[in-house]
Structures are given as C-alpha cells and as structure tokens.
Amino acid sequence: MIYLFTFIPEKNLQKIEILSYTWPDVEYKTFKVIRYDYFIWIDSIKNAQNLRPILNAYNKITFKAIDPTDSIYLHFIKGFYVVPYWTDTVKNNLIIDSIKFFHNGNYKAFNYYTPGDTLIIVKFPFTINPNDSFRLEIYYHGITNRSGSSFGGGLDLKQNNIVYTDNEPFGLRRWLPSFDLPYEKPQIVDAKIKTKIGWKTIANGKLIDSIIEGNWITYHYRENYPIAPYLIVFASSNKFTIQTQTWNYNNISMPIYHYLDPNNNSPSLYLPNQLTIFSNKYGIYPFYDEKYAEVQIFEGFFGGAMENQTNTFTIATHYEILSAHELSHHWWGNMVTCATFKDIFINESFATYSEAVYDENNLGYGNYMGQIHGDINRYLNHGDYNKPIYNPGPSLSDVFDVNITYSKGSAVLHALRLLFRAIYNDSALGDNKFFQALKYYGNKRKFSYARVVDFENDIKEFLNSENKDTSIGYFFNQWIFKPGHPQFQFLISKNFNGSTYDLYIKVNQNQPNNWARFKIPKYPIRIKFSDNSQIDTTINIDSLPSQTFYFNFIKEPTTIIPDYPNHYIDQISVALIPENEFIYVKIKDNKLKLSIPRIGNYELKIYNSLGRIVLSKNLQINKNQIEMPLNLPKGIYFIEIKGNLNYKSKIINF
C-alpha cells in the first residue's frame, strides 16, 4: 500500500479512513457530485446457509470540479468490514471489474486504488480545472451480505421473493460506489434495475419505462430532485400487489402508490389528508410532480419505516402516525437534509414534532398537546439525560435515540413555538409566525442541507425581518447543544401584611453544572386562592441559579402550580416555606425596594458590571419593607446582601 503515499499524505489517508465510520462534518471538497446513473442486474444464489443476491452492476458518476482537482475518493465496501460502534458486519464479496474515467466527454487513462475494502481513491493524470465536468464509470459484480439486525444494512434479498435496499446512515456504500455522505446530494439519480420477469420494481422518482428482454425485465426510474445518498433505494418483488390513490391539491394531481404484501388489505388511506395538512403547514409536498409511495417490506425489514425519497419503506401500513412521520420527512430530512448525522435534529426531531402537527390539524390542539406531553414524559421517564440533541454520541443508537433525538427534540420544537408566543406576545400570532419561520427555513435550505446552526441562524434571520429581538442563541444552547433540562425548585412564601398578602416565589435551578442554567421568558404558573378562584400568569425565568418573584393579592394564595399546563421539558418540586425566608429586591424609578423579613444587621453591596463596588451600606432592619434612593446610571448591576438572610443577584436599573 505504499504507493498511496505517493499522492496522499499519510495523515489525510487516516482522515479518509475515519470518515467511513464516524459522523464526519461537512468538508469542503474541490468537486460536486452532479448525477448517478446506476444499473443493477439482480439474480440470486444459494450459498451454504442463505440465499444471496448476486449482482452485475455499474454506477456512472458525473462530477463537476469547483476548484482544481487532481484526485477524489468514493465510498464502497467490497469485502469484509466490521462497522465500529455498531453491532454490524458486512461480508460482501464485490469485485470491481473496471473503472473508466472521462474528462469533458473523452476517455482518459488514470490510476485508482481501493485501500481497506471501504474506499476507491482515484488519481487523475492531470489537474481538472474548475467548471470542467468529469465522469467515473465503476463496473462491478458479486454478492452482498451482512449480519446484525439494525437498519442501514444495504442490499438484501429475502426468501427469494423480495429484494430491497436500506441505507440510513451509510448503507448506500454497501451496494453502490458513491460519495456517501448526507450533504453530497446528486441533482439526478437515474436507476435501471433488472430482475426476473414477473418481479415488480419501484425506485426513487418517476418510472420512465420498463423493458422486457427474454426472461428479464428492466425498470427505469429517474429522481429529478436532489437526493441525499442514504435515501437512494429500490425494492423489487414477485409478490407485491399494487394499489393507487390520487392526491388532489389546488391544481395538482399526484399518484400515491401502495406496494403491499399480498396478504395486506389495509393500505395507508389517510395519506392524501396527511399530504394536504403538511402542504398547508410547510409548503407544497416537494416532490409533487413525481409521486409518493409506501412500499411494504414484508420480509426481514428492521421493524419500523424509512423515509426514502418519494418511496417510504415500511414494515406495516396501518399505523397512521408512523405514516405521518415518514411523510413529514419529505420536508424535514429529504427536502432539507441533515448536513451530518450530528445534526440529526434536522431530520428526526422535526418528523416527531410533525406527528403532533398532524394530530393538531386532524383532531385538534388537545391531541397535539397529548403528543407533546407523550414526548416530554418519554424523555423524562427514561432517566439518561446526559446526551445533548446535537452530536449525541458515536453509535447508531446514540444518533437515533428515541428519547433524546426524537422525543426531547420534538418537545424542544414545541418550546420554540412557545418562545414565538412570548416574542409576539400573543399565542395565535406567535403560532402563525412560528410556522412561517419553519417555512422560511425550509425555503432557504430547499433541496440542500442544514446544520443545527443553520436552522438557528434562519430563525434569527426571520425574527430580524420582523423587527423582533434576535438574541435567542441561549435557546439553542440550553435545549440542543447542552444536555439536560431545568430542574426547578419552587420555594413559596406568603405573608399577610395586615391588609393584603405578599407572595414570594423563589425559583432555584438545581440541575447539574454541565447543563445550562435555563432562560424561559413567560414561563406559565397557575395560582389558586382560598376562595377557590385561580389565575394563570407568567414569570420571566432568567439563566440564573436563583430568582425571586413577588406578587401581592387581596385574597390568600393557597396553591402554586408551575408550568401549568406542563408545556416545557422540566422537573419541578414545590415547597411551601412557613416563615418568610427570602429577601426580595426590586428596582423602580431609581429607587431600591427591599423586603427583608428577618430583623437584624445587614451589609448591602452593589457592584457594576466590571465588578467594582458602586454602593456599600450597613442596614439596620427592624421592619419588612424598606425603600432607598439609588442614584446610579441605567445598566446591569449585581447586588449582595449579607446577614441573617443572604441574597445575591443580577439587577437591572432601567
């Protein structure tokens, strides 16, 4: 293998090897993949234990140079490969017969290498100039095989009556030489799949034709929209029964195909309604001039469903919410693809949230909240909180963690909707603007990819265009980039002052230090009174270890219910403190108002934002409330009170 080092320095080679099993970041490349034209001729073979698919195949890959390019690499698992971190082993026996290289349409001689059974490295005989097109044609044959039970297994044949592919995250390279990273989306994929006559094949995009030669039939499909590699699939079976529906929307009429197990008489008939609901909320179904299909993989599928572009593969067709989830991925995952699998929020959190959006528009807001509460409880009940949503860990089960990526991610999108309600100071308007912002982001990233940080920037851009406060970076940091959730301790204290009731609510944030201190504007609380009346109000929780809020009522408050009716992902304890234990500080009109419920000597210090003392005073407290002038310029200060009770907080003089 020493010849490799003649053109690829060792450290770059290591980087390329690592690329095949970690979650690589978006990497700047000197070229762009423009299209795949692939052909696969499938027969079957009986080896010692199993029936295996044998293929004769090619993939013709068209590229365009962006910058001067003298070599490229492609992913292709030809032989034995143990996938690190996953319980999966590939035992392929694929043989490359030849690779041809064309530059601006002309055949050229060149060199290629296949180190480590996972890569094809191509060295061009000259440097390719920017904007030149070039094509690699890779011809190969052999057998695909895998062990392990999770998804993303590549190409499989079951019981000699169904052959299908399953790719997410990196299964495409197990059967098709390709640039197999989610952000590298070819603009066109042209597929020709040749099987025994009598087999019916479905692939991405539109059927162009099907041609019979002797005992073989070749189905020709073309996907005319950019497509992430992990969504490139086909399925073929001699057993499928096919049913067709039509979806009508405005002036559009689109076929919906159901490829079914012959014993299944219940296709997902709710798909037209689901297409309409999501088109109304997110913009028209992005592949409306092609099709939508649900393909039932009735043998050996991993047990769920996979949102392959225009072609959802599913184990079962009668789960309404599962169908809605996969369909919604056609906006969130397929139209806008996670740039890397660290950004899986872009796909799975959105699709899980879309289950609730579907319920809301189909059945009502109560059903939406039912889904959101389900997500919140699933996350809170599972107990392992130390993975962030962004980049949750190295294994497949980290990235596709149902509690973190799916459930918490969905509840976080609900929390973003609540933030919009707070920003717009109106629930209906906030909801409306939230969905407008999702559409804005969707349109901006349409047929491309997004990182979590792109979503964050697009939301800020939307708010900026609305002349709203865009300083919401904390939201993404506390909910997505850091692990955990608020663990609020509410300490309640009330005091009858002779005519009215003072109510003090102290909120301590008791979550571990490596989690964020949470900021939640307009956090809801319900207050109940001795006469059985109640009010719903809000407090502005800032990212502080502790805050005290003061209320004054003419009737006695008896019960405080924080986060009513349980909107956020949080854990709350509420304790009533019998005697007033809190110092309460308020600044208004350049006056400092203190409530210090225990008598004694206190030391008061106020610091400016640079940490310099701007006021220092000894206080003799013999009554609860005192007020003093505060001749300080407007700004942020820190106040510290020491004595029988202690207090430390940020204050704003405005």
Ligand SMILES: [Zn+2]
């Ligand atoms: Zn999903």
